[in-house]
Amino acid sequence: MTETHVPDFAIAADRVSKTYRLWGRRSQFATLKSALLKRDLKFSPEAMVDAVRDVSFHIDRGEAFGIIGRNGSGKSTLLKLISGILKPTSGNVQVNGRVAALIELGAGFHPEITGRENILINGIMLGLSKREIESRFDAIVDFSGIRPFIDQPVKTYSSGMYVRLGFAVAVHVDPEILLIDEVLAVGDEEFSQQCIAKIQEMKFRGVTLVFVTHQLDQVRKLCDRALWLDRGATTAIGDPTRVVDAYLQEVSGTVEASPAAETEAPAAKAAEEEERWGSGEVVLKRVILVDPKGHELVALGAGTGVTVEMDVEVRAPQEDFVFGVGIYHADGACVYGTNTEIEGFLPQRLDGPGRVRMVIPSLDLVAGTYRIDAAVHTRNGRAFDYRRGVLRFVVGSRVHDTGVYRPKHTWKFDGGIAFREVDNLQRNVPATVAEALKNKP
Amino acid sequence: MNELAILYRYRQLIAALTARDLKARYRGSILGFFWSLANPLLLLGVYSLVFAVFFPPQAVRPYPLFLFAGILPWTFFSSAVLESTTSIAGNAGLIKKVMFPAETLPLVVVLSHLVHFALALPILFAAMAIYAGFGMATIPLTAALVPFLMLLQTIFVAGVVMCVASASVLLRDLRDIIANLMQLAFFITPIIYLIDSIGSRPLRALLRLNPMTPFVVSYQDVLFFGHLPGLADALLMLFYAFVSMAAGITVFDRLRDTLAEAI
Numbered sequence: 121m122t123e124t125h126v127p128d129f130a131i132a133a134d135r136v137s138k139t140y141r142l143w144g145r146r147s148q149f150a151t152l153k154s155a156l157l158k159r160d161l162k163f164s165p166e167a168m169v170d171a172v173r174d175v176s177f178h179i180d181r182g183e184a185f186g187i188i189g190r191n192g193s194g195k196s197t198l199l200k201l202i203s204g205i206l207k208p209t210s211g212n213v214q215v216n217g218r219v220a221a222l223i224e225l226g227a228g229f230h231p232e233i234t235g236r237e238n239i240l241i242n243g244i245m246l247g248l249s250k251r252e253i254e255s256r257f258d259a260i261v262d263f264s265g266i267r268p269f270i271d272q273p274v275k276t277y278s279s280g281m282y283v284r285l286g287f288a289v290a291v292h293v294d295p296e297i298l299l300i301d302e303v304l305a306v307g308d309e310e311f312s313q314q315c316i317a318k319i320q321e322m323k324f325r326g327v328t329l330v331f332v333t334h335q336l337d338q339v340r341k342l343c344d345r346a347l348w349l350d351r352g353a354t355t356a357i358g359d360p361t362r363v364v365d366a367y368l369q370e371v372s373g374t375v376e377a378s379p380a381a382e383t384e385a386p387a388a389k390a391a392e393e394e395e396r397w398g399s400g401e402v403v404l405k406r407v408i409l410v411d412p413k414g415h416e417l418v419a420l421g422a423g424t425g426v427t428v429e430m431d432v433e434v435r436a437p438q439e440d441f442v443f444g445v446g447i448y449h450a451d452g453a454c455v456y457g458t459n460t461e462i463e464g465f466l467p468q469r470l471d472g473p474g475r476v477r478m479v480i481p482s483l484d485l486v487a488g489t490y491r492i493d494a495a496v497h498t499r500n501g502r503a504f505d506y507r508r509g510v511l512r513f514v515v516g517s518r519v520h521d522t523g524v525y526r527p528k529h530t531w532k533f534d535g536g537i538a539f540r541e542v543d544n545l546q547r548n549v550p551a552t553v554a555e556a557l558k559n560k561p
Numbered sequence: 562m563n564e565l566a567i568l569y570r571y572r573q574l575i576a577a578l579t580a581r582d583l584k585a586r587y588r589g590s591i592l593g594f595f596w597s598l599a600n601p602l603l604l605l606g607v608y609s610l611v612f613a614v615f616f617p618p619q620a621v622r623p624y625p626l627f628l629f630a631g632i633l634p635w636t637f638f639s640s641a642v643l644e645s646t647t648s649i650a651g652n653a654g655l656i657k658k659v660m661f662p663a664e665t666l667p668l669v670v671v672l673s674h675l676v677h678f679a680l681a682l683p684i685l686f687a688a689m690a691i692y693a694g695f696g697m698a699t700i701p702l703t704a705a706l707v708p709f710l711m712l713l714q715t716i717f718v719a720g721v722v723m724c725v726a727s728a729s730v731l732l733r734d735l736r737d738i739i740a741n742l743m744q745l746a747f748f749i750t751p752i753i754y755l756i757d758s759i760g761s762r763p764l765r766a767l768l769r770l771n772p773m774t775p776f777v778v779s780y781q782d783v784l785f786f787g788h789l790p791g792l793a794d795a796l797l798m799l800f801y802a803f804v805s806m807a808a809g810i811t812v813f814d815r816l817r818d819t820l821a822e823a824i
Contacts, residue, residue, distance in 0.1 A: 140822065200821070203660050207818045219660065227658035232585035241581055244574045245659055273588065 129216065130297055130328035131179040131202055136211035138172040138197050138352075171197040173352040174211070179345075181217075181296075184329040186339035186360055188367055189349035195332040198349065199223065199301050202330060217296030217328065220246055224301075225286030231275035235266065238274050239289055246293040256292045263318070264288035265311075284311055291318050297328045316342070336364045336501070341454075361508060362397055368501045369399070394510055398496075398503035402438055402470065406431040407494045407510045419514040422485060422526055428478040430494055437471035440498045445478050448509075450489040455524050461499055484526045487517035565810070567662055575665050575672065582673040601636075601681035605629050605688065612753070620758055621785075623697050629685050630784035631752040631777045633678060634710075638718050638773055639743045641674040645722040646729040646736040653824040663820050664813055667726035671719045675711070682707070685784065701787025710783065710790075713802045714776050720805030727816040730823050750777050772801045 172194040179185045187195045200206040201213055203221040228245045229238045239260055243253035253260075261267050264284040269277065277285070291298075300319070319342065323329055333339060339346050339360050346363040348356045355370075356363045409417045412425045420426060428445050444459030458478075460467075490513055495506040533539060568575070587594050609625035621627045648666045655661040692698035729735035750773045751759075759765045768774055775797040779790035790798075 200657075205657065205660055205821050221658075221660055224654065224658040227654045228661070230581055230585055232588045233581055237581065237584070241574075241577045244577050245655070245661060250573055250577075 128181055129178045129214075130181045130183070131177075131185075131216070131330070132214040133175055133177050133198075133202070134211050134214075136172060136175050136198075136201055136208045136213055137170065138194075138201055138206060139209045140169045140171055142167040142169060170352050172201065172208075172349075175347075175349070175352075175354050176211075177347060177354075177357060179328060179330065181328055182323070182326040183345065184323050184331070184343045186331045186333065186343035186346040186363075187349060188333065188336065188339055188346060188364065189355075190371070193349045194352035195349055196223070196301055197352075199299050199330065199332050203299050215297065218247060218294075219297045219299060220290050220293045220295035221299040222287065222290050222301060223299070225283045225290070226274075227286070229274050229282065229286065232273055234273055235270040235277070235285055239270075239285070242286070242289045243293065246290060246295075248293055260285075260288045260292045263292070263314075280308060280311070287311075287315055287318075291322065295327065297330070298322060299330045301332045302334065336368070339364055359395060359508070361506070362395060365397060365497075365501065365503050365506060369503070395508040396506065396510075398505040400505065401434075401436040402441065402496050402504035403433045403435065404430050404494055404496055404505045404507055404510070405433045407492070407507060409492070409511060409513055417513060418511075419516060420483065422487065422515055422517045422519075423482050423528075425479075425481045426483050427480065428492060428494065430476040430496075432470075432474050432476060432496065434470055434472055434474075437469070438498075438504070439467060439470075441467045441470045441504070442497055442499055443476045444493075444495045444497070446493040446495075448491045448493065449524050450491065453524065455485065455490065457493075459495075467499075482528075483515075484528060485515045486521055486523050486526050487515050487519075488524070489514050567664055568668060571662050571665050574662070575668050578665060578669040579672040579676070582669055583676060586673075597677050597680045598684060600677075601629075601633065601684050604632065604636075605684065608632065608753075621755060623692050626685070626689060626692060626698055627755075627781065627785045628753060629688065630781045631750075633681050633685065634714055634776055634780045635747065635750060635752050635773065636681075637674050637678040637714065638721075638776075639747070640677075641671050641718050641722055642725055643736075643740060643743060644674070645670045645726040646739055648722075648726045649730050649820060650733075650824055656821050656824055663727075663817060664723070667722045667809075667813075668719060670726070671715060671722050674718075675715055678711070699787065701783065701785075703783040703787050703789060706783045706789070707780070710776065710779055710798075713798045716802040717772070717776065717798070717805045720802070720807070720809030723809030724805075724812045727813045727820065730820055731816065746771065746773065750774055751781075752777055769797075772797075772805070775801070 175198060177185075187198060189195050197206065199221070200223070201208050202215060203219055203223070204213075204215070205221070205223070226242075228242050230241070233241075236257075239257065240250065240253055243256075243260075244250065248256075261270055264281075264287075266277070266281050266284060269281065274282065274285075298319075316338070319329065323342070329342070331339065331343065343360040345358060346356075346360040347354060348363050348367050350370075356366050407428070407430050409420075410427050410429055411417050411420070412427070417426060430443065432443075442459045442461040444457070444461075446457035447455040449455055491509045492511050492513070493506070493508045494510050495503060497503040497506065531539075583594075587596055590596065592599065605625060605628075608628050612624050612628065645667050648670045649656060649663060652661075652666055655666075656663055686700065686704075689698055689700045693700055725735065725739065729739075749768060749771055751768060756765060756768055756774070756778060759768065775790075775794040779794050779798065782788055782790045782794075
């Protein structure tokens, strides 16, 4: 994927490399002496480790950027280079905006003093003034959920409480750029959800996010782009689903990682933005949306019944397979996603061509443009054929409600509240016209 | 003077960390902050006993006051420098995991020991008042100059501490080297004896080369003898404070980028 240069970037890494030197016991004195004599320690250590090699990327303002890779692939080093904790050996990193790095939650806490005092010091470390912290103090404590213990020394806290407090302080610093290193993996499920919700809120507010994580689901869910590092070098960068998928294929040991052969794509040709990848052993030949009578649809009214139809071609029989469908709003938000695995269908055989139908009796969506992803993959996520944005459809409605989902509903009023119901056709007419209609004898 | 700008920018952090250091030190102990007063008091008692009972008679009287005037600034210097050897390595979590201005750590060590020093001074003045009550001493007016001496000494100590703190990350042996040097340095600084009581001229000149000598002698001048520090001592103090700070800034600046890796 080619990187387009956008001037209004949040982070720009330009051919960044980081080499760690491993010193033997004897050469330690040389380190000090030479470090004093010349700035760029250029003499011979026992071994050199290239932690990050020639990595370049731009991250736009407000973008969520995921970094994935095996243990020891340089992810955390890259994050430390961005944060300024480490200096690159060559190349340079430019950062625009106030950075908060969550590399280890509560790293600055002192065990002997209370939670209250630690909030103050941690906040100052992260760049707030005393007054700013005092004004945010209650929000921080509420978010952490440990108010009863706030005046106890931090050494009495459980590790969960520790992490809660650390996260609470860090997100209340109001950074413009938030760097997160594998911290969402800690804490209980509830807290983890709370963190993700907070991160989504920050993303919504336009905070630039950089994640390092092994939780690939989060990368798919939260990130706009992903970077896959392998032994310090960029292997892939771009669409998170595609990068995660490529990574999973590599990790699961599949050599064949070529995208499905482009032999067909009749219905989806119109959808220019379609992205497609996978091993091609099973192919989704045609994906269409049909009404209950079997007619192909591109536009539908709110609440109509639709079926997602996939014609499947099998090039190599499979025992482990999952069919999935995702519906996305044009702005990228996932409206709904499911697959056969989630809904409890155990794969039995896939040895010949067939058709998969997902029947939706009533698609209760608000007016707008939507897109569908269809995929067939293994249960651990290795794609046979993943067609992102394979088709697009428009939902029309005369009611200008907002959001994406319209639950079936009615209104009831009693007591001193009354309305006069207007015919559907007359809805959304200008107020002056409505008034005129109302006053007609 | 990039280093000084950083220190100024993080003054709130330095203040908060110093307060934390002082609080954390005595948190959980029964006497708490009282230990800051008790430690010098006990020290005064022990030295008075040893030198008044076991090794009498002394050339200067009352000897405990003389001793105390020199030993307090010495303790400030030696304990700050000793503690600085672990100040950065002991906060590895901060240096490696947070974007943390490492230069604040040695400063926090200096300031928290300065507070201990300042808290011990009232004990000295109380002891002076008691001796004065018996007509054996007076509280000299020159004692008002102590804050100036403290300022100069703090600059001097801060410079040494910045060198030691950053260098000991790369050279762990420095901790033991300095611990032993301090033992020796205590005796080549005129604390338990008067520098003028040293007979041999070359030896006296050697003692004068010790950077702590003009500081300790000046404290004794203003707190015990009640006269102004000598011009030579004053110039030497200014010189050492400046050189030490310049060296501290240079060394720290050179080593700063390697700290996060070397810890």
